[in-house]
Amino acid sequence: MSKIKTFVTLIVLTLVMAMNASSVMAAKNSLNLGMVLEPTHLDPTAGAAASIDEVVYANIFEGLTRIDKNGAVKPALAKSWTVSEDQKTYTFNLQKGVLFHDGASFEADDVVFSLNRARGENSVNAQKVLFKPIQSVESKDSHTVVVTLNQPTGGFLFNMGWGDAIIVDEASAGKNKSHPIGTGPFKFSKWVKGDRVVMVRNDAYWGTPAKLKMATIKIIPDPAAAVSAMMAGDIDGFANFPAPESLSQFKSDPRFKVVIGSTEGETILSTNNQRGPFKKLKVRQAVAHALDRKAIIDGAMFGYGTPIGTHFAPHHPAYVDLISTHPYDLAKAKQLLTEAGYPDGFKGVIKLPPPSYARRGGEIVASQLRKIGIDLEIIPVEWAQWLDQVFKKRDYDLTIVSHTEPMDIGIYARNDYYFAYDSPKFQALMQKLAATVDTDARYEILGDAQRLISAECVNGFMFQLAKHGVWNKNIRGLWENSPVQANDLTEVYWVD
Amino acid sequence: MRIFLVKRVFTLILTLLVATLVVFVVLEILPGDPAAVMLGVNAEAETLNALREEMGLNRPVWVRYTHWVASLLTGNLGISYTYDVPVSELILSRITVSFPLAILAMTLSTLIAIPLGIIAASNHNKPMDFLVMSFSQIGIAIPNFWFAMLLTIVFSVTFRLLPAGGFAGWDAGIIPVLKSFLLPTIALALPQAAILSRVTRSALLEVLKEDFIRTARAKGVTNQGTLWKHALRNALIPVVTIMGLQFSFLLAGTIIIENVFYLPGIGRLIFQAISQRDLIVVKNLVILLAGAVIMINFVVDLLYAVIDPRLRGGSDA
Numbered sequence: 001m002s003k004i005k006t007f008v009t010l011i012v013l014t015l016v017m018a019m020n021a022s023s024v025m026a027a028k029n030s031l032n033l034g035m036v037l038e039p040t041h042l043d044p045t046a047g048a049a050a051s052i053d054e055v056v057y058a059n060i061f062e063g064l065t066r067i068d069k070n071g072a073v074k075p076a077l078a079k080s081w082t083v084s085e086d087q088k089t090y091t092f093n094l095q096k097g098v099l100f101h102d103g104a105s106f107e108a109d110d111v112v113f114s115l116n117r118a119r120g121e122n123s124v125n126a127q128k129v130l131f132k133p134i135q136s137v138e139s140k141d142s143h144t145v146v147v148t149l150n151q152p153t154g155g156f157l158f159n160m161g162w163g164d165a166i167i168v169d170e171a172s173a174g175k176n177k178s179h180p181i182g183t184g185p186f187k188f189s190k191w192v193k194g195d196r197v198v199m200v201r202n203d204a205y206w207g208t209p210a211k212l213k214m215a216t217i218k219i220i221p222d223p224a225a226a227v228s229a230m231m232a233g234d235i236d237g238f239a240n241f242p243a244p245e246s247l248s249q250f251k252s253d254p255r256f257k258v259v260i261g262s263t264e265g266e267t268i269l270s271t272n273n274q275r276g277p278f279k280k281l282k283v284r285q286a287v288a289h290a291l292d293r294k295a296i297i298d299g300a301m302f303g304y305g306t307p308i309g310t311h312f313a314p315h316h317p318a319y320v321d322l323i324s325t326h327p328y329d330l331a332k333a334k335q336l337l338t339e340a341g342y343p344d345g346f347k348g349v350i351k352l353p354p355p356s357y358a359r360r361g362g363e364i365v366a367s368q369l370r371k372i373g374i375d376l377e378i379i380p381v382e383w384a385q386w387l388d389q390v391f392k393k394r395d396y397d398l399t400i401v402s403h404t405e406p407m408d409i410g411i412y413a414r415n416d417y418y419f420a421y422d423s424p425k426f427q428a429l430m431q432k433l434a435a436t437v438d439t440d441a442r443y444e445i446l447g448d449a450q451r452l453i454s455a456e457c458v459n460g461f462m463f464q465l466a467k468h469g470v471w472n473k474n475i476r477g478l479w480e481n482s483p484v485q486a487n488d489l490t491e492v493y494w495v496d
Numbered sequence: 497m498r499i500f501l502v503k504r505v506f507t508l509i510l511t512l513l514v515a516t517l518v519v520f521v522v523l524e525i526l527p528g529d530p531a532a533v534m535l536g537v538n539a540e541a542e543t544l545n546a547l548r549e550e551m552g553l554n555r556p557v558w559v560r561y562t563h564w565v566a567s568l569l570t571g572n573l574g575i576s577y578t579y580d581v582p583v584s585e586l587i588l589s590r591i592t593v594s595f596p597l598a599i600l601a602m603t604l605s606t607l608i609a610i611p612l613g614i615i616a617a618s619n620h621n622k623p624m625d626f627l628v629m630s631f632s633q634i635g636i637a638i639p640n641f642w643f644a645m646l647l648t649i650v651f652s653v654t655f656r657l658l659p660a661g662g663f664a665g666w667d668a669g670i671i672p673v674l675k676s677f678l679l680p681t682i683a684l685a686l687p688q689a690a691i692l693s694r695v696t697r698s699a700l701l702e703v704l705k706e707d708f709i710r711t712a713r714a715k716g717v718t719n720q721g722t723l724w725k726h727a728l729r730n731a732l733i734p735v736v737t738i739m740g741l742q743f744s745f746l747l748a749g750t751i752i753i754e755n756v757f758y759l760p761g762i763g764r765l766i767f768q769a770i771s772q773r774d775l776i777v778v779k780n781l782v783i784l785l786a787g788a789v790i791m792i793n794f795v796v797d798l799l800y801a802v803i804d805p806r807l808r809g810g811s812d813a
Contacts, residue, residue: 040534040578040772048535124547126535177580193579193589194760194768195663218662221764222755224645225661229758232652232660384528384773392532 028494030214031475033487034226034235036242038194038219041177044163045118048126050404050485053163054239055197055217058488060101061166061182064092064111065157071316071406071483073157077106077167077183078145087152087437094143098206100169101187108139114167115147127164127405133434152435154442155407162406163485185210185490195219199489211477211493230256230470237471239478239487244302250470259469260304261480262315265402267305267357269365269460270390272397274420276348282340284457288326289333290372291365297463300360305463310450311409314464315481318443322454322461333372345373348397352378353386357465358400365400365460391418402465406484409446412453421458504797508790515786516568519779520561529553530577530773551577568783578774586765587781593663594761597677597684598746604685605692606739612689613696613735618723620701628693635690644683644756651679661757680757684750688742695738699731706730732803740796744789 039051044061058066066076075081078092098106117123119131133153138146149156159165172181180188185207186199197217201210218235220226223243229235230250240263241247250256269291277283293307306314309322337345352362359380366376376398381389390396396418403411413430415422426449433445454461467482477491531547532539548554555563567573573583616628652660658679664672703709704727712722751763762781769777801807 038768040774041580043580046534048539122546122550124535124543124550126539126543128540128543192663192665192760193581193586194764195665195758218758219760220661220758222758225648225756225758228645228648228653228660229662232648232656234652234660234662382528382771384530384533384771387532388528392529 029212030216031212031489031492031494032216032218032234032236033489034218034220034229034238035487036219036221036223036226036240038221039197042180042188042191042197043176044166045114045168045173046124046126046177053485054487056180056182056184056188057163057166057484057486058184058490059186059199059215060180060184060188061163061168062184063160063162063165063167065161067158067161067406067484067486069479069481069483069488071481073161076161077111078160081157083437087435088149090147090149090156091140092145092147094145095206096143098183099204100172100183101181101202102169102172104169104171106167106169106183107142108145109142110167110169111145112137112139113170113173115165117168117173118165125164127162130159130162130164152437154433154435154437158407161484186215189214208490210490212489215489215492217487237469237475237478239467239469239471240482241468241470244304244466244468247302247304247468247470255473256470257473257475259467259471259478259480261467261469261482262306262313263404263465263467263482264313264406264408264484265404265465266308266311266313266408267361267400267402267462267465268311269462270399270401270419271457271459272394272418272420273422273458274394275397277340277342277346278348278397280340281456282336283342284460285326286333286336286340286372287369287374287460288457289329289336290369290374291326291460291462292328292368293323293462295368296361296364299364300357301463301466304466304468306466307463308461310454310461311403311412311459312446312450313406316407318446318450320447320450322450325454326457330371337372337374342373345375347375347377350376350378350398350400351381351386351390351396352400353381353383355402357402361400361462365398365462394418394420398460400462404465404485409449409453412449412458419458421453421456423452423456426452504794508794511790512783512787513565516565516779516783517561519782519786520564523775523779524557526773526775528773530775533773534578564779568780573780574776576769576774576777578769578772578777583777583780586777587762587784590760590762590765592666593759594747594750594763596673597680597750597759597761598743600677600681601684601688601746602739602743604681605688605742608685608689609692610696610735612693613700614723614728616693616697617700617704618719620704625697628697632690632694635687636694638687640683640687641752641756643686644679644753647679647683648756661759663759676757676759680750680753680759683756684746684753688746692735692738692742696731696735699734700727703727703730729803733800736796736799736803740792744792747785747788 035051035054037051039055040047040049042052042056044052044057062076064076064078065073068074077095077098079095081090081092083090094108100106115131115134115137118125119128119134133149133151133156135148135150140146168176169181185202185205187202189198189200191197196219199215201213220229226238226242227246247258251258271278271284297303297305307323308314309325312319350362350366352358362378366378369376390399410430411417412421413427429445429449433442436442436445469478469480471478474495476493476495479488531544531551531553535544535547571584576583576586579586612628616625619625648660651658658675662676664676666673709722709726712726750761751767754761754764766778766781
């Protein structure tokens, strides 16, 4: 009997020690990062979901260029590049000795394949428009690629740093959705669907190796569960915490650090410029004057968010502060509405997609507009319905959406876009921008573009979505802001 | 019995066929284009069309329907739009979470409920009965998600004994798996046990009023003897019925608990698939669940016959 007892005790002790040992070891060089939305698959070249890029971009996959934490363009798989005099030919010198995770070597042909695939006829790339200016992609030798453009494109190098422009290997490209093979500092290890994606350090990485040995992205869709997971120590951090209302709880807990940063998400009251009263500039101006941005940020986002007066990220050097062009002024709003021919206001519809900024923000916007007589019917919709009704069929008056793509003011030049804003003047500005390469001149044009859409009140410009980072105070190297949709883990490490 | 079985199987197939039709039609009516959901707001029309072509969405409705029913027969269910893995593989990986969890919760619930029900019934109108019924009343009144959060706060956040959620994965070994299942099992089982104990009690009390019980007592069988030998078996029919319903619920209806404990189960998969318009996953899952419920009912019917020989009937029983 006593032998069995000793044996059992030994086993239990070993188990306990093994469990403790693994958890102590794990704290040093592995990271459990929480995420709200599970990526639908892991191939950024075949889907728009930000969650895909937030897992794989810069960690597993790399492009010719990369966007760093400040939004600047840095060399990646392209070691350096030269641009021709007419700004139409880019010659990329590629990194040598780079291996894909399956051992295949990275060469010029992979770049040719990736870019041609993205712009090809059967391309399912969600940002195909980024590759539109490309006329041809040719390999000059095994590590030199020449990209010829139809017209000078100022943002080309930035665009090549998007997750949608990553370089893949033809042999493994078809499998990237479930088993991504890239060149990045982390290798895909496994994906327990619905629960986590695990990456391990790529020891054959060509550049500075990652400091973490393992990174796990845990999927926790429910905000309350996210709080418990953080409190219980199951999760080391959230790059962007889903529930701003819980942030004060973390702020008062010495184990955590709360880092409020900025995203590329311009949160706007999108307006159908071709429908009903909203066709009239004066009505849109009245709406702009009736929006109390501070009340919206306080009420819907618990105070986190930066007011904007146009469709541009406030942290970008080309940003122009236009908030004061349409200050909160109910008397003026009412007067504009009367001048537009609606002294008693009118009825309209606001369709709200699921994110809390939209649902909570929508209620506040509706109550604010009611003060000047615009009576909005609130219709909550799912994303799929939103895409179908609002985005595709333009069956809406107003909606609230955060446009999270970086540098996306160009959407105002698309007259088939759901704002239904058709302005030859703005389109001309964007053409001029595309043909301009000098930074100062580009900022000048971007400033004009911001002023134009602000003056025309194309949409109600509300606020820049904040990034609510919460993580263990001993973690270093997580991004404070998100200039691209990514959780770049290459420089993350733990301190004692 | 054989004719009964053949009839049942025939009804089962017919029900499933009708179910496929209903599911297919409903999903056709559902607004939203899966391709648009996947590619988001910056996609262009030609890109969308390329993806729709790739996903086979451009084929006529009846071709897609027959193709689907055929695929159900072969078991080759197709590829998930969003995850890009075979649907069967996806569903299987979720069932390995939901099914053991449902079994564990059902077992725990039964182990608690039946004894409590018996105790309450045999102590009818005594303090013990009152105590058990108070527990049951509280159990019914407490929403399981709230109870689940309470469990997390106590055992994960305060005492740090168990993970707050997540699924360790079967390859991590049995102990981590049981650790991830423990709190969800309790959260699911207690409210079910509360209902089941009440059903057991009232079914027993009902039977205890019957004439044959009085006869048994008159013949000198003890109180306990009548309860265990005569009453319990007769009271089992409503209990088994409720257990069948509860098991169906536990298989499919645990989405809230799955969210609180962020478990990758069937409930969350179906919710996620609907919101992402992964229709191929939705329709196969719904059929699977419909099939499961029909099968559980079938098993419950068979159990009736086991419990009550009078229900067996037929010449070759």
